[in-house]
Amino acid sequence: MEIRFDGKIVLVTGASRGIGKAVASQFALAGATVAVHYNSNHKAAKSLLIALPGQGHACLPADLGKPGDIEKLAAAALKQFGKIDILVNNAGIFEEKDMASMSFRAFKEYWDRTIGVNLSGPAFISHLISRQMIKQGGGKIVNISSRGAFRGEPDAWAYGASKAGLNSLGQSMAKALAPHGISVYTLAPGFVETDMTKPCLKGKRRAEILSQSPMNRMAGPDEIARAVLMLCAEGNEYMTGCIVDMNGASYLRS
Numbered sequence: 001m002e003i004r005f006d007g008k009i010v011l012v013t014g015a016s017r018g019i020g021k022a023v024a025s026q027f028a029l030a031g032a033t034v035a036v037h038y039n040s041n042h043k044a045a046k047s048l049l050i051a052l053p054g055q056g057h058a059c060l061p062a063d064l065g066k067p068g069d070i071e072k073l074a075a076a077a078l079k080q081f082g083k084i085d086i087l088v089n090n091a092g093i094f095e096e097k098d099m100a101s102m103s104f105r106a107f108k109e110y111w112d113r114t115i116g117v118n119l120s121g122p123a124f125i126s127h128l129i130s131r132q133m134i135k136q137g138g139g140k141i142v143n144i145s146s147r148g149a150f151r152g153e154p155d156a157w158a159y160g161a162s163k164a165g166l167n168s169l170g171q172s173m174a175k176a177l178a179p180h181g182i183s184v185y186t187l188a189p190g191f192v193e194t195d196m197t198k199p200c201l202k203g204k205r206r207a208e209i210l211s212q213s214p215m216n217r218m219a220g221p222d223e224i225a226r227a228v229l230m231l232c233a234e235g236n237e238y239m240t241g242c243i244v245d246m247n248g249a250s251y252l253r254s
Contacts, residue, residue: 003233008032009081013037013064013125014091016044018194023088023228028052030229031193034133035060035077037091064091064121065113074128083136089122089128090144096155111158118162123169131178138181140232143170145243147190148250162235167243172242183240185231190247191218213248
């Protein structure tokens with residue numbers, strides 16, 4: 001069955017590279033009009049915009065660590081498109097730190113930066129966009145989480161905590177927004193080969209990460225993107241509130 005999104009407006013955060021780029025591309029191929037959010041890499045976002053099939057797509061800048069920028073992003077998207085049918089909260093940052101050697105000041109800065117982008121950012125943009133979705137009679141929101149929310153991240157405390165918080169946020173939103181025809185889904189991937197994960201995927205560590213999955217590989221961004229589209233397809237509304245693991249059986253829970 002072919003999944004189509006003709007006439008749908010999709011806002012993808014962090015769309016200039018990696019998973020977000022793949023999600024934006026897949027939605028455009030399926031007929032959607034895409035709002036390509038980016039933080040600072042205008043060149044990459046513009047390049048993607050030119051490559052997207054279809055017409056009417058747009059690039060929208062914002063630092064998701066700044067609430068004021070998020071308000072401007074939501075306002076700009078709604079002004080340009082009039083509505084947002086699907087919001088994909090993909091943007092995120094991942095930093096590994098030697099916690100034992102960090103000063104408290106450095107740790108707090110690292111913590112605030114990660115929680116701001118990975119958890120507060122999705123919460124703020126979801127609040128703003130969901131209010132419009134309520135007015136228009138429905139919509140869909142997908143949060144990109146991580147298996148790190150479940151297994152723990154000993155060298156990335158803030159990342160693990162932010163993704164666990166994102167899981168809970170998605171479930172709270174699902175319960176609150178279902179009466180308004182808005183479905184909320186969470187997708188929790190394992191390691192995906194992207195620019196963000198490249199620093200972690202070198203030498204012996206790469207082999208160790210590959211071995212975590214019985215498939216002996218990591219996911220590609222297009223695989224994650226196809227899962228996002230499946231969640232957003234018509235007929236999946238009763239899945240609202242779900243957290244879908246997608247980690248190649250590298251971390252199993254029941």
